[in-house]
Amino acid sequence: MTTTVDRSPAAPALPAAPATRTPAPARTLGLPELASLTRSLAQRPDLWRPLVRFDQGSRWWTRLEGPAGTDVWLLSWLTSQGTELHDHGPSAAAFTVVRGALTENRPSGGGSLTSRTFAAGRTQTVVPGAVHDVVNADAEPAVSIHAYSPPLLAMTYYALGAGGLTPTRTVLTDEPEQDA
Ligand SMILES: [Fe+2]
Numbered sequence: 659m660t661t662t663v664d665r666s667p668a669a670p671a672l673p674a675a676p677a678t679r680t681p682a683p684a685r686t687l688g689l690p691e692l693a694s695l696t697r698s699l700a701q702r703p704d705l706w707r708p709l710v711r712f713d714q715g716s717r718w719w720t721r722l723e724g725p726a727g728t729d730v731w732l733l734s735w736l737t738s739q740g741t742e743l744h745d746h747g748p749s750a751a752a753f754t755v756v757r758g759a760l761t762e763n764r765p766s767g768g769g770s771l772t773s774r775t776f777a778a779g780r781t782q783t784v785v786p787g788a789v790h791d792v793v794n795a796d797a798e799p800a801v802s803i804h805a806y807s808p809p810l811l812a813m814t815y816y817a818l819g820a821g822g823l824t825p826t827r828t829v830l831t832d833e834p835e836q837d838a
Pocket residue numbers: 744745746790792835
């Protein structure tokens with residue numbers, strides 16, 4: 659039996675690890691956690707009601723404090739204010755309506771849309787990559803709380819034709835649910 663002994667010089671010692679390390683990436687919240695987050699914030703009107711504003715010219719929003727790994731926004735919607743068809747890139751999302759009602763439209767094949775209306779207290783979730791639009795189709799103003807995780811980075815907008823969805827543009831963004 660032959661045994662080979664490595665006589666090569668020992669590798670130089672590695673420098674000591676720095677005392678501080680890069681923080682671990684923030685945890686990503688899933689749909690149930692995002693829904694729980696927007697529901698729990700909805701039940702704390704002291705945190706958001708004094709902030710609400712309405713803008714006749716375009717939808718209004720402001721950021722709310724949320725856990726690491728999320729974007730949380732308070733949005734207001736006057737009648738007919740809404741979004742184009744869009745996705746949220748790799749972000750999952752949830753929203754809870756806290757005043758009025760919002761209608762969500764989702765493509766359902768063949769160039770058509772399926773609509774659902776969410777009254778105050780109702781919550782909807784949106785998986786990453788799902789396409790929808792949201793509009794206040796009601797006569798009364800609406801307010802909603804939205805959460806995204808990972809934080810919103812990019813949104814792709816779509817046109818809907820007889821053949822289905824066609825992407826029209828992708829925008830890098832740190833703002834939610836941009837105007838139609
Ligand atoms: Fe959206």
